[in-house]
Amino acid sequence: xxxxxxxxxxxxxxxxxxxxxxxxxxxxxxxxxxxxxxxxxxxxxxxxxxxxxxxxxxxxxxxxxxxxxxxxxxxxxxxxxxxxxxxxxxxxxxxxxxxxxxxxxxxxxxxxxxxxxxxxxxxxxxxxxxxxxxxxxxxxxxxxxxxxxxxxxxxxxxxxxxxxxxxxxxxxxxxxxxxxxxxxxxxxxxxxxxxxxxxxxxxxxxxx
Numbered sequence: 001x002x003x004x005x006x007x008x009x010x011x012x013x014x015x016x017x018x019x020x021x022x023x024x025x026x027x028x029x030x031x032x033x034x035x036x037x038x039x040x041x042x043x044x045x046x047x048x049x050x051x052x053x054x055x056x057x058x059x060x061x062x063x064x065x066x067x068x069x070x071x072x073x074x075x076x077x078x079x080x081x082x083x084x085x086x087x088x089x090x091x092x093x094x095x096x097x098x099x100x101x102x103x104x105x106x107x108x109x110x111x112x113x114x115x116x117x118x119x120x121x122x123x124x125x126x127x128x129x130x131x132x133x134x135x136x137x138x139x140x141x142x143x144x145x146x147x148x149x150x151x152x153x154x155x156x157x158x159x160x161x162x163x164x165x166x167x168x169x170x171x172x173x174x175x176x177x178x179x180x181x182x183x184x185x186x187x188x189x190x191x192x193x194x195x196x197x198x199x200x201x202x203x204x205x206x207x208x
Contacts (some may be wrong), residue, residue, distance in 0.1 A: 021147070024139040032139060032146050035173045045070040045174070047195040051080075055186045068192070075206045089206050098208040135164075144170050158183070172197070 024032065046069045052061040066080040079087040089096040095106040136151040150164040160182065167177035174197070178190040 021140050021142045024141055024146075028141065029139045032173075035146075038173070042174075043072050043198050044201050045195065045197055046199065046201060047192040050191045050193070052189045052191070053186075054189070056184070061189075069201055069205050071201050071203075071206070075203075077206050087208060089208060091206050096208050103208055142167070146170075146173070169195075 046067070049066055049068055051064045051066070053064075054061045064080055064084070065082045066078070068079075069075075069077040074091060074093075076090040077087065078089075079085075085098075085100050087098045093107070097104050097106070134153055136153065138149045140147040140149065146168040148166045148168070150166070152158055152161055152164075161180055162183045162185070163181045165179040165181070166175050167179075168174065169176045174195060176192050176195070178192075179187055180190075181187045
């Protein structure tokens with residue numbers, strides 16, 4: 001389960017469509033970025049997620065499920081509930097982890113890498129823009145949906161993630177799928193369901 005921390009960190013986001021993919025034109029990129037600016041109005045987000053871990057030596061993906069909460073300006077909770085219990089909370093400049101009762105705390109202030117990654121998680125969950133100093137960013141259309149591909153520039157990140165693919169809902173331009181591709185080409189796909197925007201989230205959600 002410890003390696004799942006890296007998969008999640010080098011994200012914060014499931015991507016599998018059969019429609020044809022093409023790179024956006026400059027005009028389409030501008031339109032998409034303008035849509036993303038509207039997500040600044042998002043103060044909170046909650047959703048169920050299903051995670052599919054695809055590994056080359058297994059015929060079927062390993063499936064798990066949980067719940068994610070985001071509350072601006074700086075709180076995020078990611079909790080697995082099935083088939084195991086594992087929770088990560090980002091708040092107050094720290095990461096709090098509860099691995100089936102084993103609790104620990106990481107100080108973001110002591111790690112520029114984790115600080116950048118936590119910002120990416122928050123940005124991804126609310127569909128904000130991405131720092132092109134940290135990532136090689138390319139924009140695509142897959143059918144009618146918008147897709148963003150991020151290739152990390154940080155050497156430490158490259159050890160764990162080759163590419164991140166984000167799929168945005170055609171209804172509200174919120175992230176609905178994230179795909180994390182590892183250097184080995186194994187990948188993890190997260191699918192967000194039952195998304196709720198700007199609803200009240202109790203602060204107790206962000207406690208271990």
